[in-house]
Amino acid sequence: MPKYSPEEVLNLIEQEGIQYVDLRFSDLFGQWQHLTIPAYELSLDTFENGRGFDGSSIRGWQSIHESDMLAFPDASTAFVDPFMEPKTLVMICDIYDPITRERYGRDTRYIAQKAEQYLKQTGIGDTAYYGPEAEFFMFDSVEFGTSANYAFWKVDSEEGWWNREITSSGYKIPHKRGYFPAPPLDKTHHLRSEMVSIMSQLGIVVELHHHEVATAGQAEIDIRYDSLVNQADKLFIYKYVVRMVASKYGKFATFMPKVLPNDNGSGMHTHFSIWKEGQNLFAGSEYAGVSELCLYAIGGILKHGPALTAFTNPTINSYHRLVPGFEAPVRLAYSARNRSAAIRIPMYSQSPKAKRIEIRFPDPTCNPYLAFAAILMAAIDGIENRIHPGEPFDKDIYSLPPEELKDIPQLPGSLEDSLKALEKDYEFLLKGGVFTEDLIQTWIDSKRKEIDEIRFIPHPKEFELYFDI
Template identity: 45%
Template sequence: MNMIEANDIKMIDFKIVDINGQYRHVTIPVQQFSADTLTSGIGFDASNYGYAVVEKSDMVFIPDLDTAIVDPFCEIPTLSVTGNAMVIDYPENRPLDQYPRNIVQAAERYMKETGVADTMLILPEFEFHLFDSVGWAVQPNSISMSLDVSQAPWNSAVEGKGCVIPHQKAYHVAKPFDRTYECRSEMCLEMEKAGIPIKYHHPEVGASGQFEIEPMLGEMSKMADATMMIKYIIHNTALKYGKTATLMPKPVYGEAGNGMHVHMLLLKNGEPVFSDDNGYSHLSRTAHYFIGGLLKHISSLCAITNPSTNSFKRLVPGFEAPVTVGYATSNRSAVIRIPAYAKKPTMRRFELRNPDATCNPYLCYAAILMAGLDGIKNQIDPHENGWGPYDVNLYSLSDEEKSKLQALPTSLDAALDALEADHDYLTAGGVFPEQLLQNFISIKRQECLELSAIPHPAEFARYYNL
């Protein structure tokens, strides 16, 4: 109420997350907001959000006031709040176990019950593109996509100012080539206002408007909320500057794609669980077991961490994207990379490099934790299983050597096959409901089927005149 009064708030906006990890929202006038709202909640139809519930689909959304911020993109003063979905029950409502925010909190509770750790800290890296324009058409007589950004190499003959960037040479380029510096700085300032500390932002490798914003390490459930807000801020600030933003994994053919690498570490009573000066790359046996769990379940994880058909157009050799199931120090060609610069015991960690921002962050982070905990529980040693460490450039190996390596799935269909066959680690402790996984797989299968039926422009180039 103090925030409402201090900022002359007129509307309260409740942001709800659907199964795909996209914001939906419902707004009430401020005079309708009261203490009763925190218990009675706001009604919504869960079936329209992708949740196949056995109960009646009418649910209530209970706001979490710790997430309240003044929305910087609303002309009418608006307080933005997220929270949890509840099943209407008597005498008290109960959490909807399929709701992503409830799942990530259940995963944290399960972690504490195992006694392994009480806190998981994560740091997702947000890679994205800023374009001047974009358009697409999927019609019976027109299947096309076009985009443009002034500094891209294809504009070298028409860009009057000469500030174009050579192909794949944009990493950390400065002004005048960095055309969107102010836009990204404003994004970061808005994230800081929203309570999300930012480490830095910079141009990425892709010359056609690719950039990165990296926050500081944060607790997993809070970082899931922050991930939603970071994406919201990126998209809306881009529009304010006359740009369009996408975190799509592979929007530009032949350029680097957008990942969402996830750094992670565990703490128990404030002490690092992953640090050991006697271990490989200064990581403890527990850390190696966690890595083992991730690598064992990586194919099924991909269905949740890379849940779009476009995701697998990024996971190809040659663009610093991982294709090999393995781990190593300072090696971007392996799916798990241990950063050599993380020297302090409290910062020793590793990153999972396959995820991208088409994922539902709540499901993604919870699934990563559950896979790692399964590795600890079953003492899955990554070295004994032949997953490394690979301290060589895996892209440069001979075909014979590459044939010996285990690879990531090459399609969403293959990842969904793996999830159907391997998901007991997710349902452990009742964290992921079986029904949610079945519905998620069904929705994604339908996506694959629909997209596979659409002719592709590249097919015209290859087959039209045969």
């Protein structure tokens, strides 16, 4: 993706005949928001003084009596939207308070930017690289609803194993058999290829795409690693492209971690490393070819793992995925090659440049600005305090008896458990002013409201279990 200056953006608008400019930013919870202005309204003054909007209508942001906010477009993020007509230029924005003219503390992109700066301030490294593997489903139909007298959901897909008895249907993927048969079993290959083509046009380097383990159109597209803020920006574009291409073909893409009760959920395995002056600090001669510094980073992530999940696995639905038997981790252990551990050290390449860790518990409902920043802060804490992760665990954790698991900490079993862990363990996030107590408390309060929304609604399965008792 070219890195434009404000002047170059204005020239691009004139040269390309662009009629509209779309200003985008993330709310607290990772949903992209946008406002659109005619291209003639964009000027150097917009870059210098921002564009006003109502911050009180954005979830988790301002109160109504302090609603005015400013969105400052970041010219370096500009790209022509491949889906919008008339021709539209998109820029990601930083959010400011119009009174103080300072960055807004609940702008999560600001949190990510502060985390990058803090890494440099520590002297540990100058760049943290991330490679997220965001999985998703593409369904042909989606229905859901709750009311005073019902609660239900229903999804369908031409690939779905449950449709195998329909006359002349054929070519269905059984549960847990979607990794990764060729067409005609794989019915979404052409959609994924189109997604990849568009991402490539937008400057996102894609390494591969494939069908994932579940039936019913589960997919994965892996993008090349990049630095924290750049990669988080790209992940918003990634999700936008996935949804828009799916919509073009009459399908519905979702990044929900657990949609199908009897099949694998959608995770976001996140590859992570820290570099300094062009050298990968995670490469070394310790276990699995990593450095001592890398082991300390692993130790920090494992120690703070329960608190991290409040940001990396931020929904009630997240914890339906983190259960044994569906290739998602449930224990805070590390290992080489072992996919049942929370942290895996990939062994595909022995090149020092390729040495990294794969954090396997995050899922794609996270806000990547917050999730990536929190991971980095946990790693820094581990490095600074020389937190050794102990011995690696090279056994299949899912198959072990309870007595062999008693010394391996568990990931939280619910969103409430993760919030309690965050309440007890957040000091590492406050270092360098990266996270603030205000943001953390706002996050906890907002997530507890989500829990209450669901807590008072009977689940449909409860009627099957209890109605006639």
